[in-house]
Amino acid sequence: MPELPEVETTLRGIEPHIINKTISSVIIRQPSLRWPVPKCLIKRKLEKKKIESIKRRGKYLLLESSNENLIIHLGMSGSLRIAKEENLKKHDHIDICFEDGTILRYCDPRRFGCFLWSKDIDTHFLLKNLGPEPLGNSFSGDYLFYKSRKRKVPIKNFIMNSKVVVGVGNIYASEALFSAGIRPSCMAGKVPRKKYNLLAKEIVHILRKSIEEGGTTLRDFVGGDSKPGYFKQSLRVYGREGEECYECFSTIKGKRIGQRASAYCPKCQSIF
Numbered sequence: 668m669p670e671l672p673e674v675e676t677t678l679r680g681i682e683p684h685i686i687n688k689t690i691s692s693v694i695i696r697q698p699s700l701r702w703p704v705p706k707c708l709i710k711r712k713l714e715k716k717k718i719e720s721i722k723r724r725g726k727y728l729l730l731e732s733s734n735e736n737l738i739i740h741l742g743m744s745g746s747l748r749i750a751k752e753e754n755l756k757k758h759d760h761i762d763i764c765f766e767d768g769t770i771l772r773y774c775d776p777r778r779f780g781c782f783l784w785s786k787d788i789d790t791h792f793l794l795k796n797l798g799p800e801p802l803g804n805s806f807s808g809d810y811l812f813y814k815s816r817k818r819k820v821p822i823k824n825f826i827m828n829s830k831v832v833v834g835v836g837n838i839y840a841s842e843a844l845f846s847a848g849i850r851p852s853c854m855a856g857k858v859p860r861k862k863y864n865l866l867a868k869e870i871v872h873i874l875r876k877s878i879e880e881g882g883t884t885l886r887d888f889v890g891g892d893s894k895p896g897y898f899k900q901s902l903r904v905y906g907r908e909g910e911e912c913y914e915c916f917s918t919i920k921g922k923r924i925g926q927r928a929s930a931y932c933p934k935c936q937s938i939f
C-alpha cells in the first residue's frame with residue numbers, strides 16, 4: 668500500500684513533467700473508484716487549463732488549478748506515472764493528457780483510490796479533520812504528549828490515527844516504536860513526555876529516510892510500465908514475528924492490536 672513516503676516520491680516524480688502545461692483532455696475509462704469519479708466535473712474543470720501547483724496533505728495529492736483542487740488518493744494499489752499513449756494496460760483507469768503529448772496516467776488494480784474535485788480543501792470531508800504533517804513544524808514530542816493525556820488507546824493506534832498525525836502507517840508506526848523502545852500495546856496516556864520526544868524524532872527520521880530512498884527511484888516515473896516509486900524498507904520488527912531481534916537476539920513477538928498485526932521485541936521495547 669502506498670504510504671506517505673511513496674506519495675511524496677510520486678509528487679516529486681510527476682511534478683516537473685506536468686506543472687504549468689495546458690491540459691488537452693482528461694480520459695476516464697473507469698469511474699468506479701472508492702467514490703465515483705465526477706467525470707464531467709473533472710473534465711470541465713481541467714480541460715484547456717493548467718495544473719499550477721502540486722501539494723501533498725497526508726497521503727492525498729492536491730493538484731491545484733484556478734484556485735480549486737483535484738484530490739487524488741492512491742488507495743491500496745494505485746500509482747501515477749508519466750506515460751505514452753501506446754502502452755495502455757488493463758488497470759490504467761484515468762489519463763490526464765497535456766498539449767505537449769505528456770500523459771499523467773493513473774493505474775489502480777484494486778480501485779480503492781480516489782479522484783475527486785474540491786473548491787475548498789479546508790472544508791472537504793476527506794481533509795478537514797486531518798492532524799498535522801509529521802514532517803511539518805507543528806508536529807513534536809510535546810504535541811503527542813499533550814494530545815495523548817487521558818487517552819486509553821494503545822499507542823500504536825494513537826500514532827496511526829490520522830486525526831492525531833497524518834501518514835504514519837503500520838510499517839512506520841511499528842519501526843518507530845521499536846526505535847523508541849515503546850511496546851505497541853502500551854496505553855497512549857501512560858507514555859512519558861521523554862519517550863514521546865524520542866518517538867516523534869524516530870517517526871520523522873524513518874519517514875525522511877524512506878523519502879530519501881524513494882528519491883533514487885524518480886526516473887521510474889517516466890515511460891516504464893512497472894509500478895514506479897516504491898522501494899524496499901530496511902525493517903527491524905515489521906513482518907519479522909518469530910525471527911531474532913537484530914539488537915538483542917530475543918524472538919520478535921506478534922500481537923493483534925485493533926485489526927492489525929503488530930510486531931515488537933519484548934526486550935528492546937520495555938515501556939508497556
Ligand SMILES: [Zn+2]
Nearest residue numbers: 912915932935
Ligand atoms: Zn531486541
